[in-house]
Amino acid sequence: MTTRKDFLMQSGMLAAGVVLLPSFTLPYKNPKKNLGVQLYTFRKEMLEDAVGTLKRIAALGIKQIESARSTKGLYYGLKPTEMKDVCEDLGMTLRSGHVALDEHWKETMDQAAEAGQEYLICSSLPTAGQTVDNYKAVAEAFNKAGEECSSRNIKFGYHNHEYEFESENGEVFYDILLKNTQANLVHMELDLGWVVVAGKDPLDYFRKYEGRFPLWHLKDMDMVKKESTEFGKGGLDIAQMLKYKHESGLKYIFIEQEEYASTPFESMTHNMKYMKNL
Helix, strand or coil, rough: CCCCCHHHHHHHHCCCCCCCCCCCCCCCCHHHHHHEEEEHHHHHHHHHHHHHHHHHHCCCCCCEEEEEECCCEEEEECCCHHHHHHHHHHHEEEEEECCCCCCCHHHHHHHHHHCCCEEEEEEECCCCCHHHHHHHHHHHHHHHHHHHHHHCCCCCEEEEHHHHHEEECEEEEHHHHHHCCCCEEEEEEHHHHHHHHCCCCCCHHHHHCCCCEEEEEEEEEEECCEEEEEECCCCCCCCHHEEEEHHHHCEEEEECCEEEEEEEHHHHHHHHHHHHCC
């Protein structure tokens, strides 16, 4: 099965019942509005029927949406304003989107501004190379992208996989990104699942780089297969992670699942019930 990591690498870019959301405290008055989903979870369904799939997602009680670049563009064949309006009509907010920092970057920013997004998240390294020098160069590119997004009232960020936690001469590449990017310009979206697969502890990053992680990809991981699984079936202690939400600077959680026991909707129903029971 093609994982999201494989999909990004290969493409050059790295009716369920309503369930109540958990009442854990986030930095907003109504925490129920802060739990969302990364639409790559429903990638096949979004390409086949974007509006119909969004309706089914809304029925799960999800309030925040993060899109992902697809073969039909940034919004699955919809125009930016159409994507925004459909989400709003369903009681959801198009909050963020996964994109590439490439030759189409200006158009990407323009579309995000038109869609009214708060965040634009680069989903893979813009230049390949597992070296300290490359990561320092990427950090500079991220700072510039952050400035450009800020001028459009958008927050720029980066989403990790596991390879950023490799190292050269004792320097962990992900730490290089954190040390060489400006916190007000580059907002990290930490994929907790890939962190634990890489053998690291997300809590260490919350403590060391306090406030740098306003967005999470919440993803449980099968530590044997090294792939995502339903909440509670893998190696991520979700309840423990949530105890450190303030140190993280957490604002929004986007649930993402790339592989499923049955279907993405059955998996997401399970995940939402799991979060409720926390």
